[in-house]
Amino acid sequence: MQLQRKIAGLVLMLGLLAYQPAQASADDAQAELKAGMAAAKDGKPEAAAPLFRKACQLGSAEGCYQIALQLDFGDGQPKDEAAAAGFYRKACDGGELRGCQNLAVDYELGIGVDRDYAKAAALYTQACDGKVAKGCTGLGYLNEVGRGVPKDAKAAVALYQRGCDAGDPAGCTSLGWLYDDGIGLSKDHKKAAQLYRQGCEGNDARGCYNLGIMHGEGDGVGKDIDESLTLYRKACKLNYADACYTLATTYDFGKGVEKDESEAAVFYRKGCDLDEAKSCFNLGWDYDNGVGVPRNAKMAFDLYLKACEAGDPKGCYSVGSAYERGVVVGENKSKALTYYRKALTLDPSDEDRPKIERAIERLKG
Structure with missing residues (x-):
């Protein structure tokens, strides 16, 4: 019996010894994170960066997320999208679902990682299920267009609604677009305008722009050119x-x-x-x-x-014309022909195409 008590005591002691360093590490991570957030708030991102890195190393998922943001936007350290994606992954794996959301964007757009819509969909799902509103909106878009998941307009409607209800203005705007165009539900311009306004009030620029179009045309709302211009101005400012x-x-x-x-x-x-x-x-x-x-x-x-x-064909034609005539730049028929040919590949208007073709023939001859 005495031997058993000794063994039990030894096990307890070892458990306490294991717990204390883990607890200390967590406390240290929180201290580093807190110091980093304070430095960032004081407008000192360079000072915040090593603190966030240390917090991440000590197991803080939010520390990983914060250093990822800095790398993603070049804030306090050189921009490095690949490194940012790596830290978003660490944040996501540590339970910081905003890291999952941002990594999903990276996979969707091919930023810092190879584009992979299936991985983007899985990460958006993880974020959305964890009540990250933007994750629901992102997954809604993939369902709308059928990337990484089967195309499903009704699923897109439900996901945009979840994003909007959870506070993502872009979710409201995207749902408004489906009402505006009758995708996955009955067309309803008044409902679309309400959702665009909700998006715009949350500073979603596309919501402001789309509502501006509706006011300019009197579609779903009263025609009001002044209001239309006000909305365009806000969207442009955004x-x-x-x-x-x-x-x-x-x-x-x-x-x-x-x-x-x-x-x-x-x-x-x-x-x-x-x-x-x-x-x-x-x-x-x-x-x-x-x-x-x-x-x-x-x-x-x-x-x-x-x-x-x-990608503007008129721009290419004008550059070609400058080289052909030697205006501002030295005359260079070869470069002129290159830009005229590029203009032709950019799907010029029916009005511009003959002019471009004549310029090419002129220089070839």
Whole structure:
């Protein structure tokens, strides 16, 4: 009996010894995380980074998530999307479901990892089941388009609803789109407008933009050009490139407002900064012709080139024309032909195609 008590006592003592380092490690991880969050809050991301890393090493899933965010966005350390994905994985494996959500986005878009829709769907499911609203919205989109899971519009409706109800504005906007287009349920423009507004009020730019279109056309809501412009402005401010372009063309051509080419140029600039190809081309044309901005051939060429690189056939044609004529850049028929040919591959309009084809034939001859 005495021997048994000794053995029992030894087992208990060993258990306590094992528990104490584990508890200390957890306490240390929490201390490192707390110090990192304080440094980040004070605007010192460089100081926060090693603290988050240490917290992650000590087993803090949130520490792994925070260092992943820093690596993902280049905040306090060099941007490294592959490393960020690795830390999102550690966070997810440790039970931080926001890590699962962000890793799902990486797999969906091929950011830092090879694109894999099936893995994205599995991770979105994990996040959604854990009440991460964006996970439900992300999984809803995969169901809507049939990537990584079978295409299922009704499942998309249910998942967008879950995302919206759980507080994700993008979920509300996405559900609004299904009502707007009658996908998976009966078309209902009034319901779509309500959901777009809900999304917009949560600063989902696409919600603001879509509601702006509805007010501009009087579709599901009263026609109100001023409200439409207000919504486009908010969406543009939230970096929605299509809204910036729409605002620009509204002022450029005086569609329901007084024509203002200078104001148009401002919004073309914002759209171009967001890599919206048509905005870059139109702003280039403005500089080429001194419309709304001072004439500047070099600026025009640079904008045409950016438009071309973003996939705009008019931009490529204009770059080709500059090389053919030797405007701003040295005359170079070979480069001109290259850009004309590129323009032709970018599905130009029926109006522009003959002009491009003539330019190619001219230089080939």
